[in-house]
Amino acid sequence: MKMSAESFEYAVVGGGIQGLSAAYELAKIGRSVVLLEERYLGSGSTGRGFGGIRTLHGDESYVRVAVKSMSMWRKLSQELRYNLMLRKAGYLFLLYTREEEERMEENIKMARRYGVKARFIDPSELNTPYLDLSEVAAVVEHPEALVALPFSVVWGYWRGISRLGGAVKTWEKVVDIEVDGGFKLKTTRGAYRADVVIIAAGSGSIELLKKLGVELPLAVVKKEAVVTESLKPFLKPLIVTPKIAVVQSARGEVLADYYAEDIPTTPEDLSATHYMASFVAKYLIKLIPKLALVNVIRQWAGHYVSTPDLKPAIGDVGENLWVSVGWRSGGFMMGPAVGKLLAESAVRGKLLSELESFSPYRFKR
Ligand SMILES: Cc1cc2nc3c(=O)[nH]c(=O)nc-3n(C[C@H](O)[C@H](O)[C@H](O)COP(=O)(O)OP(=O)(O)OC[C@H]3O[C@@H](n4cnc5c(N)ncnc54)[C@H](O)[C@@H]3O)c2cc1C
Structure with a gap:
């Protein structure tokens, strides 16, 4: 029996912060929207990140969006009616x-x-x-920098989308997207029709865009984190050094990470390695010597998705086809503002000026 496809105005692929914030903003302005996530919400880099939110960046277009995002972050717990565990860590x-x-x-x-x-x-x-x-x-x-708990943010957006009438489907991988007077998205569990598609699938975007014949220069870089036993709160700020970033979580664990640009990886590879654990631990102990007496209890890997100029690609890549991909650090902190600007751009059918310098068309010139 052939299953009929549910229809929506907008389909968003990817349940990380980029997809969730765009879907939330669409639902907020009354658009019918479905978000499709291959596994659980936050299972990509969003749930593997440290939740750091800052406005100081080296690129001016980044700073402009980060400042907008920061003002949204300050009101987001209230807006989503969810405790995002935000703290002004600096x-x-x-x-x-x-x-x-x-x-x-x-x-x-x-x-x-x-x-x-x-x-x-x-x-x-x-x-x-x-x-x-x-x-x-x-x-x-x-x-002024903040630290949030990434999973609280993910769940807050999920609640927000659901409350506003949007659909969130998890454990449903988009395996194909056909263009036929709109889009038909085939998933591992069914099919959906949508007038407009937004791809925000992190490292999974590479395969989807290839299927759609969209060429974007995206490469995957693995970023690994180590997590220590819980210690009483002693480390207020998030510390960034040229080698590692370090933060103490709400559970008291010290988290430290590094990315290995030169180690080959793939979108499927989320294995954490002994090599990186030793590398990060070495620099962590150098920075905070007393941690030499504390055990690492777990580690994980996530992805940066990289473009040649290290900036994300945000905008349209075809008629009614939009992307927010190519995120390295910053994909979390920029989430609220980019989701809003991208949703508004997709509704207008034109990329808003704030996002122009991130347009994927810069790679075509
Ligand atoms: C260790 C680490 C620390 C970090 N710390 C910070 C930080 O402090 N601050 C900050 O701003 N950023 C940080 N980052 C970066 C940040 O996590 C990412 O830039 C951001 O989460 C990217 O969000 P996203 O929504 O684009 O991608 P993701 O979170 O990866 O979401 C993409 C989603 O799409 C889903 N998907 C993939 N393919 C398909 C498909 N075919 N069908 C359906 N679903 C699909 C995936 O399962 C995934 O859930 C860190 C990253 C790491 C790894």
């Missing part, structure tokens, strides 16, 4: 060379034009006796 950037300092000076100067708060501070001002700063040349404090 970021500390530890710099080790003069070149890093100079680059950061430029970034801060540019970001300040958008109201971003960040400044160089004397390491002696820091109340962080647990940090070994002996080789650090300079420290930058970014006090």
Whole structure:
């Protein structure tokens, strides 16, 4: 028996923050929308990230969207009626060379034009006796930065979409998308029709776009995290060094991560390796020596999806076909604003100016 396909105006592929925020914004303006997720919500990089949210970036177009996202984050728990476990942790950037300092000076100067708060501070001002700063040349404090619990955000958006009448289907992989006067999406459990499709499937986007004949220069990079035993809260800021990023979770675990640009991987490869665990642990102990006495209890891997200019590709790639792909760091923190701007762009049929510098067409020139 042939199953009839449910019809929606919009189909969003991918239940990470990019897909969830776009689907939520569409439902919020009364559009009929279905979100299709291969596994569970947040099972991609979103649930494997650290939840850091900052506005200080090196790229001006990034800063503009990050500032918009930050103002949305501040109201998001209330809007979604869900506790996103947001805390004003702040970021500390530890710099080790003069070149890093100079680059950061430029970034801060540019970001300040958008109201971003960040400044160089004397390491002696820091109340962080647990940090070994002996080789650090300079420290930058970014006090307005937040840390959220990624899964709370995922569940908050899911609740929001459902409350607004949108459909969220999990354990349903999109295996094919046909273009026939609209789109027909075949999944592992059925089929859906949609007038407009948004692909936000993280590393899974590569295969889907290939099937649609869309060529985008996307490459997968593995990012691995280690997690320690729980310690009483001692590490307030999220710390970024050129080697690793470190944060203490709400459960007290210390999380540290690094990405290996040069180790080949595939969209299916989510294996955590001993090599990376030792690498991260070495730098973690150098930074916080007392952690030498603490065990790593688990580790995981996630993906960065990379483009040649290291910026995401957001926009249309064909008639009524939109993407938010190619996210490295920042895919989480930029989620609320990008979802809103992308949803509005898809409804208007034209990419909003705030997203223009992320347009996938830049790779066609
Ligand atoms: C260790 C680590 C730490 C990080 N820390 C931070 C941080 O502090 N701050 C920050 O902003 N960013 C951080 N990031 C980056 C951030 O997690 C990502 O940029 C962001 O989550 C990307 O979101 P996404 O929705 O594009 O992709 P994903 O979260 O990967 O979501 C894509 C979803 O699509 C689904 N999917 C794939 N193929 C299909 C298909 N065919 N059909 C249906 N569904 C499909 C997947 O199952 C997945 O759930 C970190 C990443 C890692 C790995």
